[in-house]
Every structure is written in C-alpha cells, then in structure tokens.
Amino acid sequence: MTAPETDETILVADDDEEIREVIRFKLQSEASVVTAADGHECWEYLQSHREDPPSVLVLDVMMPRMNGRQVLERVRDDEAFDAMAVVVLTSIGRSDQVVEALETGATDYMNKPFSPDELLARIRRARG
Amino acid sequence: MTQYDPVTPSGDALALVTIVVGSLLVVLFAFTLGRSYWLARDDRRCAARRDDRRSELLTRLYGPDPDWTSWVDGLDAADRTVVRSLVYTQLRWVRGTERERLRDLASVLGLDARAERLFASERRYERLQGLTWLALLGRPVDAETVLDRCRDHPDTRAAGARLLADTDHSEARPVGTELLLAPGRPLSVLGVDTLYQLYKHDAAELVAWATRERERWDESLFIQVLDVFGECSTVGPGVSLEWVLAGLDAASPRVRAAALEALTGYGWRESVRTAVVGEREAPFSHREEREPLVRRTAYRLYGEWATPDALDRLAEAVWRDPDDRARVEAARALQRADCLSTVGTGERAPTDGASGTDHVVAWVDATAGVDG
Structure with a gap:
C-alpha cells in the first residue's frame, strides 16, 4: 500500500458502506480519505473543518437525513468551500440528477455503476 | 350463627410462589443479558470478518494478479459466505476491469454454476435469484430456455426479459417482448422499465407488436404500453x-x-x-x-x-x-x-x-x- 504523497483530504459521502470502502481503498494513495454515511454527517464534518476543508468531496445524490443536492447547495453557499471540488455520484439513466448537480455547482459527476479507475481520473482532473 | 373466614394462602405457600417467580425472573434476565452479549459479540465478529475479507479482496482486486484460486482455497465456509455477499454487492455498481476480475472471482467461488442451478429451480424465488446472478455475472443464456422458465409470473417474465436486454442478447427484443407483453397480469415496475430499455431508441417494433396484439391486452397492460411508447424516441412518419x-x-x-x-x-x-x-x-x-x-x-x-x-x-x-x-x-x-x-x-x-x-x-x- 502506498502512502499519500500530499496532506490533502478527500471526503467520501455515500450511504452504502461497500461503495465507501471501495472508494476509500482506491483513493488512499492519493490523499487521506474520510467517509460519511449520510448527508448530515458529511455536512457536520465540513462544518468542523471549515479552516482546512477537503480538497475533493465525492458526494452521492441519494442519501438519508440530508441528500446530496442539499449538501451541495450548502457547500456552494459557503465561501469556506469555494476551492473544494465536488464530484457527484448519480444513478445511471437519471439525467435530471446530472443536470441538477451541475446547475447546483458540482465540478463533475459519475454515473453508478462506475469504474473506480475512471473516478480516480476524474478526481485528479477536478483537483486541477 | 356461623362465621366463615375468607380462605387465605398460608405464609409458606406465598413465600414459595415468590421464590419461584423471582428465580424465573432472575433466570430470564440472565438469559436475555447473556443472549444479547452473545449476539453482539457475534455481530462484532461478523463485522470484523467482513472487514478483513473486504480488505483482502480489494488488495487482490487492485493488485497485479489477484490469484483468486489460492485465496479462495484458504477460506473456510463462513469466509466464503462473506465473500459471496461482497461479490454480490460490488458487482452491482462496479464496472470496467474491476467487474471482470470480480466475475473471475465469482467463477472460482462456483457462483456461475450456482446461478444456473437456481435458475433451473421449480421455485419462483430461486429462479429470480438465479436470474439476478446470471445478470450480474454476464453469463450467456439461451433465449428459448429463458422463455420456457420465465413465463409463469410477471416478476420472472420481467427478470427474464431484463437478463436478455442487459446481456445484449440477439433475441432480446422478440423474446423479451413476448415475455413482457403476454396477456395476463400487468407489468411489474421492472417490466415497464425493461420494455422501455428495449425500445427507447427505436419503438417501431413495439408499434408492430401493439398493432397486432392490442386487442388481447387488458386495460392496465394497454396503458402501460402507451406510457412506455410515449417515453421512447418518436417513430418515423412511415410507422402507423x-x-x-x-x-x-x-x-x-x-x-x-x-x-x-x-x-x-x-x-x-x-x-x-x-x-x-x-x-x-x-x-x-x-x-x-x-x-x-x-x-x-x-x-x-x-x-x-x-x-x-x-x-x-x-x-x-x-x-x-x-x-x-x-x-x-x-x-x-x-x-x-x-x-x-x-x-x-x-x-x-x-x-x-x-x-x-x-x-x-x-x-x-x-x-x-x-x-x-
């Protein structure tokens, strides 16, 4: 296992544990990976790390307590997270989710099911 | 004048009942506590086992050579159950190289043979399980076999048609449509979506089918076909x-x-x-x-x-x-x-x-x- 070369953090918010763990495994060589099991937990983490926010947020759309769209709206209304890239995970065939996410300020999106390699490439691009 | 005293239990009997009931309560309490502890410990062990196996699986999945055979050979029955569950979950949303490697693991675990067995079952629930696994594993299926085994219920008809559609089977449209639009009960939600998936880009064949079969459909099925047709790309001017x-x-x-x-x-x-x-x-x-x-x-x-x-x-x-x-x-x-x-x-x-x-x-x- 390769240690991350940067001190960046990537936050992964998805209510499916398997998805969180696979993404964490795939991204752990890129950055420190933190996970949240729902939108509320994700927002609480972001609030407690306003001074040093993650560089990338991987955000599922359909989540309990607070969905991805609500999180994204709050993120984009808050200047503390201006530099944070947001990659939204949408359901395949739901172009409305994609449009809504991009209109709300998502940096990029990926349809589920997805290739973890492609997600990694998109995250690298989103970080610039 | 005779006075009758009320019948009251003796002090010894009351003490005995109190002791018996109290003992039962203590035993019940101890049993509940012990069972909760045992179940919680079991849950922790299962979670730890799942975490360990997932970690091993991911390490191999992203490594240069997964060598699934030697890994699976070293797993006991409980571990294999956990790995089957992990494969089932991950196959649903992973695609690309990872999916192909997971399918190789499924094969080593004997899941493709198990899927075939389930699909051949007389029990509807097992057949549905078999169809789900066959779809996840991308196994080639014979259209006639699907037709034979899936006719009996809207759920199996939809699942059979979906399997053919998802595997890009050359007979997906004719056989899938025959399954889905057989007169009888209305389509399930999966059935409606599968019909849409089959015809979303070109509904001309659906029109031909509807023109021929419409009289045999009941109201609900006719409405469902109209709904699906309305969502598909429009057909050309030559289609009636x-x-x-x-x-x-x-x-x-x-x-x-x-x-x-x-x-x-x-x-x-x-x-x-x-x-x-x-x-x-x-x-x-x-x-x-x-x-x-x-x-x-x-x-x-x-x-x-x-x-x-x-x-x-x-x-x-x-x-x-x-x-x-x-x-x-x-x-x-x-x-x-x-x-x-x-x-x-x-x-x-x-x-x-x-x-x-x-x-x-x-x-x-x-x-x-x-x-x-």
Missing part, C-alpha cells in the same frame, strides 16, 4: 399510430388519457393533429369529453404542441370548461406557451361571459413557477 389513435375512442378514460399522453411527441404529424384538435369527425373532442382527467391531459398536450388550433382550444377551455382544475390546467398550458395574456382578447373573448375565469387567470399568474 392507428393503435394509439384507437385508444382515443376507448371506453376507459384512463386509456383515453394515456393515448393522449403518448401522442405528446407527435404534434408534427398532421394526421395526429387532425385526430386530436380537428374540428370535424375527429376521434377526440375536448368539448364532448366528459372526464375532467382526460380533458386536463388534452390541455397539457395542446400546450406542448402550441399550434394556433391548439391554443384556440386552450383559450376556449379557460372560459368554458366546467371543471375548475381543468380550467387551471388550460390556463397553465397557455402560460407555458407564453399566451396567457391573450385569453379574453380579440376573437377569443367570450360573448356571454363566464364566471370565475378572471380568478383562474389571476391564480395561474400568481402561482407561476411555484406549483405549476
């Missing part, structure tokens, strides 16, 4: 829509509404426009339509088409329709076409007045973008 237009004459208002809805994308066809907004001998006339549900659907359709005739019908409906919700629908359709302000002016102005129309227009104006 008589089966949809026939739905405009149906006795059921739900069918008439579904037929109108299905025609939304066909305003460019003169024959369709004539049938829906034509003045004379048209199959559909909103003036003669008694069901508000159908008229509301027609008004939405007119608004989508926004032809001069359709806009005239809408302006008329805002004044004349006896149903308040239908008038609101007509006004909203006009507003979406940016023509609401023309209601009541020029040739569209009513000669005898109609109560409440100003209120409808004001309401639609006020709620624009709020609940429209």
